[in-house]
Amino acid sequence: MSLPRLLTLIAAFCLTLGLIIGLVSSLTGLYTQVALSASPLLANLLILAVIVLLGTLIFALFYYLRLLQSPQKVKGKRVLKPKIPVVKTEAASENLKAIRQQVDRIQDEVARQALLLRAREIEASMARGSIRIVVFGTGSAGKTSAVNSLVGRMAGQVGAPMGTTEVGETYTLKLKGIERELAITDTPGILEVGIAGTYREELARQLAAQADLILFVLDGDLRKSEYEPLRTLAEIGKRSIVVFNKVDLYPDSDRDAILTRLRERVKGFVSAMDVVAISANPQKVVLEDGTIFQPDPDIMPLIRRVAAILRAEGEDLIADNILLQSQRLGEQARKLIDLQRRRQADKVVERFQWIGAGVIAVTPLPVVDLLATAAVNAQMVVEIAKIYGCELTIDRAKELAFSLAKTLASLGIVEGVIQVVSRALQLSVAGFLLGKAIQAVSAAYLTRIAGKSFIEYFRHDQDWGDGGIAEVVQRQFQLNRKDEFVKAFVKDAIARVVEPLNIYQQAPEPELEMSAEIESEPLYQQQDDDWETHSNQRNDDW
Template sequence: MAAWRERLRGLAGRFRRGGDAVPATDQRGGPVAASLRDLLADPSIPADVRESMASDFQRVERMLDRLENEELHVAVFGRVSAGKSALGNALLGRDAFAVGVLHGTTTEADAARLDEAASAGLVLIDTPGINELGGEAREKLAFEVAEVSDLVVFVADGDLTRDERDALRTLAATRRPLLLVLNKADRYGDEERDGLLARLREHAAGLVGAEDVIAVAARPSPRDVVEVDATGRERRSSEARVPDVSALRARLLAIADREGKALSAINAGLFAGRLTDQVSERIAATRREVAGGVIRQYCIAKAVAVALNPVPVADLLLAGGLDAAMVVQLGRVYGLPLTRSESGRLVAVITTQLAALMGAVWGVQLVASALKGISGGLSVVVTAAAQGALGWYATVLIGRAAEHYLVSGKSWGEHGAKRAVAGIVASLDRDSILREAREEILRRLKTSR
């Protein structure tokens, strides 16, 4: 997984720097599409992780379709009643999106191919309006659509409110190219419109380029017409006006023609990179949980075996064998199998470092073992809980140290085993571990008696 993730991120980074366009290849969608296919087919992703993240993998499939079909998805975003749906219809030249005077006409994201840009593969996505009272779910949906789109058209119908400025910054953080559109420009005179555009450019400074702040009239108000007949009588009527979105259409087509493929590839790569990180984290969390269960099983097995074994020193030898078996199991959990000899050497390295750090602890173990021999096993009840608890604690330390070694790819890292083991010891709460161990051992001893 790591290899193709780095390849994908390298491609996205190269495109962001403007060094290359997406290369035309005989494979559909180019190299980023190939990386997405690798992600979808990656056999190392466990079935439960894939199932829990099914919606994210469906997004990757949709992105792959977009790359293969050479589509550029444009999210039309903005406040309720700013005219998003009307703008989409004006760009399309047909009523593809529902338009209403009531708040919240758009309740689900909808998409339609931009007819005039069929060759460029532009696809408009109409989104629910933000800031509608009780519309938190719609706002969340709008942000999700923007995140998986290639470009966002942010629609306003006047100066930006505080919530709109916050939304604009949030969208900019997704690293999607932004266009800021002043809709309903027909309501303003030339001077007032120019002043509003200047104000919008101030708000969007650093987020949207000055050339990408554009005035449109998606659904201009009818024009009043006064006609005077031959007798001098006036007759008033209204005349529909044609939408004025030509500047925005031209800008979208220019972006699609010049950068469309690169934008799709970059955004698909960024999303897939985040998904890969999430998958890796989910797999790591699952492995940590399973590894924790393995370590606990061996803690119980060693603690009880050590506590109840009346033969001097034999309990310590038994403990060493259990540690080696535990490390073999941990290697399987992390997909890095270890032989018995490898696990034995690893346990030896860890115990050597632990002995150097905690000689007194191991001294208690030896004393308790000797007591068993002197008393012929009669002191087991006195020493069992203490010795078993120390065995439990030692198992936790060895298990966590082995886990660190495996997570690092069978390596102790640049600082070596001593520093790594010391870090494990420092990170664990010894008293709470010993308390839990004693309680569990006493419970089991009572049950066995």
């Protein structure tokens, strides 16, 4: 506390004390005088009255002081400007900031621009602050009619054939008691025939996914094709009002029965209150005297429900939606980056698989288990890691490569690969080259499995997941052993590895004869035996 403030406090305290002492002494004097001149009872009453008066004065003083200090609090909630919940919008802003940073890493220019555009749109809607209502539902259910009635003028063309509304059209309107402006978007319907309809349906779905509030228009009982999108929208966190339109076509009892059934069907994701019945553009009726009468639209149940929801939850709906949009965009950016990285990493794996095959082709290995070690190249691990933004030392890469090679051997995958490859090669490779070719192509295949496993590892922030390294490697082996893939792979391998071997075999160089000796043994059979002993031994080690 500052010195002047302390001095003021002391002075105020002394003054108050002086006043109290003065007051008490004058009250005592007064009391004595009245008690002596009149009666002691009267003196007591007088003192009581003075004390009550003083108490009231002090209470009034404190009350007004408080009023002066916090005028907003006392005036009540109504005077406060509507404010979007801060935490959610801040989270959304953080997401958008992170997205901008991620976007820089996306090489595909078109995808990058699309993401940036969407981020700007989200920011703009954050700044604008209007509530976005999207009218969605089956074609010809009466979406455009509902929008027209809501907007109070002929905002769009209303017609019987499906597909009148080409693109999402937006109108702005104000509702009594709602401060924010409402932007209401009419969409093309779902369930339209033909390709153009499918495109429009996709557009409608996108618009619905961006809404703060959805008016899901039906013209009867809920069909399966309507149920699915309605539930999906609820699952992604969208608030929907189910609007049962064209009720003028039904007798009251049927209308009530349909309404009850609708509420029953959407139970669990749309509350009963949010299912309303309207007639947006009722049919003309011919009266008994032959005159034609056009009934007025009846959309009050819808207006009342929209107003009630927006009053109670409008701010939350906006904030939730902005957060959801930014999260979805973030997800999209992450997927794009993942796809891009995976393509780059696949290229690395492909390069190393043929390098490995080439090396083994000219120098086959005497022991089959060594194949795994030879196939998992530490340099490949370093390069994949780099694509995923991790700088690995070559020693760490060697460690990782070794543990993966050990896993390949211990799980029987080396043997499995040799079987797959030899079956595929037997038909197309000449007998004397078969052993060499099997080893070379198997090395390529093992490199591929190892590489793909490392991609999974780095994709998940250097984590092998709950099942550990073994599960990842097994899965990659299973994924890569599909018939069509093996055929294509072996065909490629023959062109890249075996055919050059053939040419080379026709003009052998003296120093390479050693490897020919190894190869002359029935390599595949022998490797089978080797595998048994080695794998058993390894299983014990683990």
